[in-house]
Amino acid sequence: QGDPIEERYKEYTERGAIIDQFNYVIASYREAAMSADPKFDHIDINEKQKVLNECVEAENWLREKKQQQ
Numbered sequence: 001q002g003d004p005i006e007e008r009y010k011e012y013t014e015r016g017a018i019i020d021q022f023n024y025v026i027a028s029y030r031e032a033a034m035s036a037d038p039k040f041d042h043i044d045i046n047e048k049q050k051v052l053n054e055c056v057e058a059e060n061w062l063r064e065k066k067q068q069q
Helices: 003-034 045-068
Strands: none
Touching: 003 045
């Protein structure tokens, strides 16, 4: 009977770390897309823009979900 309660508690306690990881991943992808490093020169500017757009969408989604909670 207590499994659903334990599961919600576990989700609650782990949520902060997971959100931090998600923000780190978003920042990493954004940094790579905006980088002038030669190892990323083979990627077309349009593809880099898609990555930046996805980063914005992910941040908006996360913000919306945090507000709902």
